[in-house]
Amino acid sequence: MSSALPRVRALRYVTPLREGGSLPALMEADDDGTYVVKFRGAGQGLKVLVAEVITSEIARVLDIPTPELVVVTLDEALTKYERDEEVQDLLKASVGTNLGSDFLPGSFGYDGSTPPTADLAARIVWLDAYTLNIDRTWANPNIVVWHGQPYAIDHGASLWFHHAWPGRAPNPGAFAARTVDLSEHVLADVAAPVARIAAGLLDRLSDETLSGIVDLVPEEWLEPTVETSDAARIRQHYVDHLTARRDAATEWMGSLP
Ligand SMILES: Nc1ncnc2c1ncn2[C@@H]1O[C@H](COP(=O)(O)OP(=O)(O)OP(=O)(O)O)[C@@H](O)[C@H]1O
Ligand SMILES: [Mg+2]
Known part of the structure; x- marks a missing residue:
């Protein structure tokens, strides 16, 4: 196992996911990947991101398929392009590192x-x-x-x-x-x-x-x-x-x- 999660930079907010109590969204990143991002600024706070990392990586060790995780850095500049007010508030509160789950298209x-x-x-x-x-x-x-x-x-x-x-x-x-x-x-x-x-x-x-x-x-x-x-x-x-x-x-x- 490597000693750190891969780090990517968010390039674009694509769309919110319809389900998802924590307002996750699809984002494109600078590694050409698309990720389901869980935001540090969502109501549930940082601890849910911690639990997500630890339990998902335990799953992986147990040979349970689970999407690859990355740390997604969100720059302040990106929050300015978002017109939807609720999304903009979420992004502003999430400048810094967030959690990305490799998007499985068509799942x-x-x-x-x-x-x-x-x-x-x-x-x-x-x-x-x-x-x-x-x-x-x-x-x-x-x-x-x-x-x-x-x-x-x-x-x-x-x-x-x-x-x-x-x-x-x-x-x-x-x-x-x-x-x-x-x-x-x-x-x-x-x-x-x-x-x-x-x-x-x-x-x-x-x-x-x-x-x-x-x-x-x-x-x-x-x-x-x-x-x-x-x-x-x-x-x-x-x-x-x-x-x-x-x-x-x-x-x-x-x-x-
Ligand atoms: N890596 C992924 N690839 C494809 N779809 C995904 C992926 N991760 C999540 N989803 C989709 O997004 C939805 C919301 O994700 P998730 O359940 O992780 O968010 P949540 O906010 O914790 O949800 P909730 O609290 O409503 O259970 C999932 O039900 C699933 O449909
Ligand atoms: Mg869920």
């Missing part, structure tokens, strides 16, 4: 017509339990199908323990064994029993791998906790939560299909 939202294999479905269920992500239901599948292959997207709601950090000291033990109700999961019916695949997944999440993933988060997205603004310490809090939860997997896995 469509998961509708069950192209189900993943039972093994891949189980890995996605396991990922969601591990990262405390309940945001993959029929109401909001957060899977797109591209060239017949399901891709996991939208991981901003995972790792929600970090939302407590401005007020309370991070406490990995409080989340290590927490169970997650995934009975409404969009893949609940097609997934193999997770117990069958779990050992192979745990082996891939070594301490080194997890800290390498956390290192991918741009430093300026790491908001201070109640006790520190030191980026290395904040990264360590993420790693501590992820390793504690990995080590307690037998406890939280009991509640899974």
Whole structure:
């Protein structure tokens, strides 16, 4: 794994995405790529970008297809060309670094017509339990199908323990064994029993791998906790939560299909 996400510069705001509570938009960048951009200035704040990076990169390590991520720099100058007032406000609030997800053209939202294999479905269920992500239901599948292959997207709601950090000291033990109700999961019916695949997944999440993933988060997205603004310490809090939860997997896995 490389030690940083690729960095690109936004050239043009193409269009807002119709869905998407966080007002994501399509943007063209200076590497000729087109990206679904999640903005730092959207209401949800920087923590959802952090969760998106960490959980998506864990997915990748578990061989779950997920779009490539990049850091998209938005220059002040670009905000002036936008006529729509709401979009202009969002862009003005997002000057600096944002998160881009490689746009998969022609993909469509998961509708069950192209189900993943039972093994891949189980890995996605396991990922969601591990990262405390309940945001993959029929109401909001957060899977797109591209060239017949399901891709996991939208991981901003995972790792929600970090939302407590401005007020309370991070406490990995409080989340290590927490169970997650995934009975409404969009893949609940097609997934193999997770117990069958779990050992192979745990082996891939070594301490080194997890800290390498956390290192991918741009430093300026790491908001201070109640006790520190030191980026290395904040990264360590993420790693501590992820390793504690990995080590307690037998406890939280009991509640899974
Ligand atoms: N890389 C991508 N390629 C193609 N389409 C994408 C990609 N990423 C997201 N989309 C589309 O954009 C929609 C919104 O993206 P996403 O779910 O990540 O945003 P969100 O604001 O977090 O959404 P919500 O909060 O409504 O779930 C998705 O439902 C999907 O249709
Ligand atoms: Mg979504």
